[in-house]
Amino acid sequence: MRRSSAVSVSLGISFALFGTLAGALMLVGTIRAEDEKSEASADSATKTAPRLVKLSKEHSIWVDATRKLVVVDGEIAMREGALEMFACPKGTKEHESVIAVHCNGQLIHAGLLAVGAKADHPVRFNPEYVAASGSIIDILILWEDEKGRHKVRAQDWVMDAETKQPMKHDWVFGGSGFWTDETTGKKYYHADAGDLICVSNFSTAMLDLPIESSQANDGLLYSAFTERIPPRGTKVRMVLTPRKAKVDPDEKKS
Numbered sequence: 001m002r003r004s005s006a007v008s009v010s011l012g013i014s015f016a017l018f019g020t021l022a023g024a025l026m027l028v029g030t031i032r033a034e035d036e037k038s039e040a041s042a043d044s045a046t047k048t049a050p051r052l053v054k055l056s057k058e059h060s061i062w063v064d065a066t067r068k069l070v071v072v073d074g075e076i077a078m079r080e081g082a083l084e085m086f087a088c089p090k091g092t093k094e095h096e097s098v099i100a101v102h103c104n105g106q107l108i109h110a111g112l113l114a115v116g117a118k119a120d121h122p123v124r125f126n127p128e129y130v131a132a133s134g135s136i137i138d139i140l141i142l143w144e145d146e147k148g149r150h151k152v153r154a155q156d157w158v159m160d161a162e163t164k165q166p167m168k169h170d171w172v173f174g175g176s177g178f179w180t181d182e183t184t185g186k187k188y189y190h191a192d193a194g195d196l197i198c199v200s201n202f203s204t205a206m207l208d209l210p211i212e213s214s215q216a217n218d219g220l221l222y223s224a225f226t227e228r229i230p231p232r233g234t235k236v237r238m239v240l241t242p243r244k245a246k247v248d249p250d251e252k253k254s
Helices: 003-017 022-040 044-048 105-114 249-253
Strands: 061-064 068-076 085-089 097-101 119-121 137-144 148-153 158-160 171-175 178-180 187-189 223-224 235-242
Touching: 003 061, 044 097, 044 119, 061 105, 097 235, 105 187, 105 235
Parallel strands: 085 097
Antiparallel strands: 061 068, 068 097, 068 235, 137 148, 137 171, 137 235, 158 223, 178 187
């Protein structure tokens, strides 16, 4: 079976399963398996051709297994004031996020796993502070206006409150987590409530900064870089790419 057909069948079966991350991970396995089959049989031109696989009928998210990236659509939600998030799912924390995405956190988490990202752990505060850890995720923002097409690093839209310069730090894939409603027994993914891509530390964050960054209102380190951000409501596309880990030369020799 060709990869395109197999993935399409898998998508149809998996739509009903995306209520939990476990269901999404079933599709992750299928994408990886079919990608390996495709690479074994395709010629070099086919291998390098970009290909986006949509992960959900209801959500605007795609995975490109060839280029190892995740694409999520959204819109500008906020362009002035202090930030706790860079991006959140639409209908959650738009009052403190630059971008509201048309997708839940579980699917983005699954998409990142599908393209090789590794989630380690979110930030820990007790008994002492331990920064979030996981694969570094590079984020590009694409949009169009009357002047043409644009592309920037997500950090360029986040201003350091002290230096007044773009944020220098990268985001890491902490991975958020689940909580269970004791009444219904249903499990929920923490980041679906808003803590998707954070600039203040949250133990519920999917992507967080690997530095100590307060969530207290009087201690927020970052704000929206207003003059660089297009008007509210502008449609944007967010591209998330796990950064390849550097290999230690000594480890490679051994």
